[in-house]
Amino acid sequence: MFSPSSPPARLLEKVFQYIDLHQDEFVQTLKEWVAVESDSIQPVPRLRQELFRMMALAADKLRHLGASVDSVDGGSQQLPNGQTLPIPPIILAELGNDPKKPTVCFYGHLDVQPARREDGWLMDPYTLTEVDGKLYGRGATDNKGPVLAWINAVSAFRAMEEDLPVNIKFIIEGMEEAGSVALEELVRREKDRFFSSVDYVVISDNLWISRRKPALTYGTRGNSYFTVEVKCRDQDFHSGTFGGILNEPMADLIALLGSLVDSSGHILIPGIYDHVAPLTEEEKKMYEAIDLDLEEYRNSSQVKKFLFDTKEEILMHLWRYPSLSIHGIEGAFEEPGAKTVIPGRVIGKFSIRLVPHMNMSVVETQVKQHLEYIFSKRNSSNQMVVSMALGLHPWIANIKDNQYLAAKRAIKTVFGTEPDMIRDGSTIPIANLFQDVFQKSVMMLPLGAVDDGEHAQNEKINRWNYIEGSKLFAAFFLEMAKLH
Numbered sequence: 001m002f003s004p005s006s007p008p009a010r011l012l013e014k015v016f017q018y019i020d021l022h023q024d025e026f027v028q029t030l031k032e033w034v035a036v037e038s039d040s041i042q043p044v045p046r047l048r049q050e051l052f053r054m055m056a057l058a059a060d061k062l063r064h065l066g067a068s069v070d071s072v073d074g075g076s077q078q079l080p081n082g083q084t085l086p087i088p089p090i091i092l093a094e095l096g097n098d099p100k101k102p103t104v105c106f107y108g109h110l111d112v113q114p115a116r117r118e119d120g121w122l123m124d125p126y127t128l129t130e131v132d133g134k135l136y137g138r139g140a141t142d143n144k145g146p147v148l149a150w151i152n153a154v155s156a157f158r159a160m161e162e163d164l165p166v167n168i169k170f171i172i173e174g175m176e177e178a179g180s181v182a183l184e185e186l187v188r189r190e191k192d193r194f195f196s197s198v199d200y201v202v203i204s205d206n207l208w209i210s211r212r213k214p215a216l217t218y219g220t221r222g223n224s225y226f227t228v229e230v231k232c233r234d235q236d237f238h239s240g241t242f243g244g245i246l247n248e249p250m251a252d253l254i255a256l257l258g259s260l261v262d263s264s265g266h267i268l269i270p271g272i273y274d275h276v277a278p279l280t281e282e283e284k285k286m287y288e289a290i291d292l293d294l295e296e297y298r299n300s301s302q303v304k305k306f307l308f309d310t311k312e313e314i315l316m317h318l319w320r321y322p323s324l325s326i327h328g329i330e331g332a333f334e335e336p337g338a339k340t341v342i343p344g345r346v347i348g349k350f351s352i353r354l355v356p357h358m359n360m361s362v363v364e365t366q367v368k369q370h371l372e373y374i375f376s377k378r379n380s381s382n383q384m385v386v387s388m389a390l391g392l393h394p395w396i397a398n399i400k401d402n403q404y405l406a407a408k409r410a411i412k413t414v415f416g417t418e419p420d421m422i423r424d425g426s427t428i429p430i431a432n433l434f435q436d437v438f439q440k441s442v443m444m445l446p447l448g449a450v451d452d453g454e455h456a457q458n459e460k461i462n463r464w465n466y467i468e469g470s471k472l473f474a475a476f477f478l479e480m481a482k483l484h
């Protein structure tokens with residue numbers, strides 16, 4: 001019965017049965033959690049209270065499962081207007097500490113983006129409403145549903161009085177949507193205490209790229225954000241009085257910004273592609289296997305034509321190649337009407353999405369040298385200053401790691417298919433933080449479908465994703481135990 005390729009089959013079957021039988025209870029708990037307006041974005045005392053209530057609910061739930069729970073005081077947050085608001089506690093909880101078992105740390109968040117019925121919701125965003133198997137409500141997929149799915153999986157083992165196959169640690173925060181205030185400090189502080197025994201980290205806070213096919217996420221792009229200031233003087237000029245006798249800062253800046261990327265999306269900064277990881281045959285195959293309806297993707301994006309025609313090229317240019325985007329110009333005249341101003345000082349803003357194995361400080365030097373060269377060719381009398389305002393590293397995991405193998409097998413068991421191996425084109429600093437601080441494998445194991453609409457109106461999670469996702473986590477625990 002204990003064949004090497006499948007987990008203890010009878011136990012798994014029992015767990016699945018338990019989850020199926022109790023699915024209405026699981027949906028009911030999700031409903032109770034969605035009912036808490038745990039909005040971390042709007043700095044309103046009432047909403048902060050709701051956040052505290054949300055964290056207390058979750059702590060209670062975990063205690064109920066037998067976990068030892070520590071609600072770590074988050075301190076307070078000073079807002080730009082001088083107001084001070086308390087930061088909700090971060091939950092550190094622990095279930096089991098058997099040295100023979102692997103220890104898996106689960107990260108999730110229970111705060112949500114703002115939502116009001118008037119924004120275009122078809123129902124009250126804080127009343128979980130089921131329509132055609134879709135559970136609508138703010139936070140249903142981001143991230144209350146996935147957090148509960150993990151808890152549901154644990155509760156199934158608990159209810160059947162079965163030994164948990166792995167030791168579990170939870171880190172659950174309530175400020176993710178507001179930039180995870182206080183999280184990094186806590187993670188670094190607890191590195192050698194609470195987190196010292198952690199072998200693996202699982203984050204379930206993103207989406208599949210398909211409606212029906214599950215995915216595993218193994219990388220995200222980073223970002224280097226630049227400003228380039230061109231200045232003649234602090235005040236603006238009138239073009240009738242000064243036009244024709246000046247090196248105009250805006251003309252310099254447009255030339256500088258225009259030198260960064262060509263019309264095929266290729267970045268023109270010399271050397272920028274030098275360190276980009278070469279594409280392997282194995283990687284190419286992974287892209288071919290991904291389930292993406294290009295036509296639907298194009299239509300839902302409302303874009304007539306992308307720079308690339310094939311699914312593989314599009315995904316690679318979103319995930320594994322760098323891109324450069326021009327974001328804006330501070331100091332430019334941008335109102336309606338015809339004002340004959342010559343801006344005296346303008347600041348251009350652009351950023352480069354970084355991929356493995358680009359080096360941020362090398363990129364910074366390349367950008368500065370390139371812009372200095374372009375600027376010098378213009379013989380302008382203005383001053384130019386280039387700065388890197390923000391730098392976030394890309395993240396990439398080793399997909400041959402045990403937990404990726406375990407997750408793949410669990411997905412196969414629950415969904416009967418191999419997962420799409422995907423990355424994310426944006427930056428998810430939390431994955432990098434965990435990998436950087438713990439030096440352990442980090443995996444993003446999403447449960448929600450591509451059309452869940454996180455952050456949008458009518459956010460939902462499908463009942464199917466929520467319940468099968470709970471089974472997926474249970475199967476994952478068993479696979480992890482076997483591989484260990």
Ligand SMILES: [Zn+2]
Nearest residue numbers: 142143176205
């Ligand atoms: Zn989230």
